[in-house]
Amino acid sequence: METSRLTAERIKQYLDEGKRFDGRKLDEFRDIEVEIGISKNAEGSVRIKMGKTEVLVGVKMDVTTPYPDSPDKGNLMVTSELLPLSSERFEIGPPKFPAIELGRVIDRMVRESKVIELEKLCIKEKEKVWNVLIDIYSINDDGNLVDAAGIGAIIALKNARVPKYDEENEKVLFGEWSNKNIPLKKEIPLSITVHRVGKNLIVDPTREEEDICETRVTIGSHEGTIHSMQKGDLGTLSIKEFGEILDLNDKVWKSTFKQIEKYLK
Amino acid sequence: MTTKKTKSEVERPDGREFDETRPITAKVGIIPNADGSAMFSFGDTIAIAAVYGPRKMHPQHSQNPAKGTLRCNYNMLSFSVTERIKPGPSRRSMEISKITEWALEPVLMIENYSNMVIDVHIHIIQANASTRCAGINAAALALAHAGIPMRDLVSSVSIGKLDKSLVVDVSKAEEDWEEGEGATDIPITMTSHGEMTHIQLDGKISKEQLKEAVELAREATKKIYEIQKKALKETGEEK
Numbered sequence: 355m356e357t358s359r360l361t362a363e364r365i366k367q368y369l370d371e372g373k374r375f376d377g378r379k380l381d382e383f384r385d386i387e388v389e390i391g392i393s394k395n396a397e398g399s400v401r402i403k404m405g406k407t408e409v410l411v412g413v414k415m416d417v418t419t420p421y422p423d424s425p426d427k428g429n430l431m432v433t434s435e436l437l438p439l440s441s442e443r444f445e446i447g448p449p450k451f452p453a454i455e456l457g458r459v460i461d462r463m464v465r466e467s468k469v470i471e472l473e474k475l476c477i478k479e480k481e482k483v484w485n486v487l488i489d490i491y492s493i494n495d496d497g498n499l500v501d502a503a504g505i506g507a508i509i510a511l512k513n514a515r516v517p518k519y520d521e522e523n524e525k526v527l528f529g530e531w532s533n534k535n536i537p538l539k540k541e542i543p544l545s546i547t548v549h550r551v552g553k554n555l556i557v558d559p560t561r562e563e564e565d566i567c568e569t570r571v572t573i574g575s576h577e578g579t580i581h582s583m584q585k586g587d588l589g590t591l592s593i594k595e596f597g598e599i600l601d602l603n604d605k606v607w608k609s610t611f612k613q614i615e616k617y618l619k
Numbered sequence: 620m621t622t623k624k625t626k627s628e629v630e631r632p633d634g635r636e637f638d639e640t641r642p643i644t645a646k647v648g649i650i651p652n653a654d655g656s657a658m659f660s661f662g663d664t665i666a667i668a669a670v671y672g673p674r675k676m677h678p679q680h681s682q683n684p685a686k687g688t689l690r691c692n693y694n695m696l697s698f699s700v701t702e703r704i705k706p707g708p709s710r711r712s713m714e715i716s717k718i719t720e721w722a723l724e725p726v727l728m729i730e731n732y733s734n735m736v737i738d739v740h741i742h743i744i745q746a747n748a749s750t751r752c753a754g755i756n757a758a759a760l761a762l763a764h765a766g767i768p769m770r771d772l773v774s775s776v777s778i779g780k781l782d783k784s785l786v787v788d789v790s791k792a793e794e795d796w797e798e799g800e801g802a803t804d805i806p807i808t809m810t811s812h813g814e815m816t817h818i819q820l821d822g823k824i825s826k827e828q829l830k831e832a833v834e835l836a837r838e839a840t841k842k843i844y845e846i847q848k849k850a851l852k853e854t855g856e857e858k
Contacts, residue, residue, distance in 0.1 A: 395700050395701045395747075396698035414698050433706055489703075
């Protein structure tokens with residue numbers, strides 16, 4: 355159901371007073387619940403819950419030929435599905451724009467931060483490289499799927515094992531794992547999305563709050579170094595607001611990272 | 620009508636008795652947005668299901684004034700299996716979706732919902748064989764949880780034949796059985812009164828032994844039914 359105008363007005367009124375329906379501050383994330391290893395058959399998998407929002411993220415790997423422009427590097431692919439199971443607003447059928455955007459935004463967070471050391475995933479130059487596939491599924495949409503997905507992607511990568519590879523027959527032994535992890539840099543990126551409602555900036559909106567947002571900026575960064583960014587929706591931003599968004603992102607990045615740090619060891 | 624409790628001649632890979640399912644868990648009310656939802660697992664096989672509806676069927680020309688429409692969608696998450704499945708529908712998943720509709724609709728009082736549709740979304744999170752059975756069990760629970768009037772519940776289980784012996788609730792290791800006559804897989808769904816709403820078979824089996832397999836399924840689905848009933852009674856505020 356769409357958020358009614360009455361609810362929207364009330365949310366805005368609250369925000370002007372620095373309050374939210376669920377008692378959070380404007381710059382406060384919900385508690386992040388993490389469950390690692392939800393599928394034994396995945397290289398890495400995780401369930402992320404933030405309030406009623408829930409996503410599953412899995413990492414699988416296989417071996418393919420490299421792209422011509424990166425003959426000595428592994429491949430990365432991120433896909434996402436907004437399952438009709440997770441909201442009455444999502445329908446069966448080919449992915450629509452929100453699902454495509456979600457996948458692409460997370461893809462760029464991972465790719466541009468170079469957190470995966472893809473050069474270490476080359477088996478034979480120009481011929482065989484590892485392919486890292488990150489798949490994101492929404493299970494319940496109560497807002498901010500994108501940040502939940504980004505957190506899930508990073509934790510799933512961090513906890514993923516590389517499958518065994520039979521070098522003689524040049525075959526992946528699916529279902530058997532080596533003791534190697536996916537090579538990751540220490541500089542872990544997170545995506546944080548800041549939403550603007552009226553003159554207020556908020557993070558981690560619920561579905562109702564997300565509905566009334568005029569614009570949003572998703573930033574993939576690590577400790578103040580920004581690697582990817584996307585502004586979404588029609589609302590405009592003044593230069594001053596944009597500066598505030600960057601500052602807010604910095605602050606929320608730190609508190610969010612703190613919440614999930616223990617899963618990244 | 621009781622099954623002969625003959626000890627299976629094969630040693631099951633996980634040491635189970637021939638008529639023993641893997642540990643079952645069932646939980647209702649796992650997806651807040653849905654009108655009804657449930658998870659059901661046989662050991663490492665985990666299925667979740669959500670029900671949306673009954674709601675108006677769109678487009679209008681798909682509406683059926685005689686009765687409502689049950690629309691099931693079975694899907695395996697890409698990382699639920701060891702070799703990644705490409706996301707999106709496949710011939711296999713489309714068939715299982717239809718089979719699931721046929722397994723469930725006979726117990727639904729769907730005639731009450733002319734021009735409406737009830738959507739059931741089933742996803743396999745982790746697969747270790749018998750996924751369609753876990754999916755049907757989760758879906759039956761989710762439909763009941765959604766408060767859709769039902770004549771009965773359905774429970775589903777796979778009966779396997781390993782070489783010459785029948786076993787209940789086939790695991791992946793058993794599905795790949797190669798010794799002797801190999802593996803035969805017979806997923807069966809029944810109401811709590813023993814009416815069959817679904818049966819499939821892949822492999823090789825005699826008429827007599829198939830009858831025995833159905834009796835085994837009857838006993839196993841009785842146990843599953845009790846677990847499903849218990850899960851439904853345990854729901855409450857969560858919905």
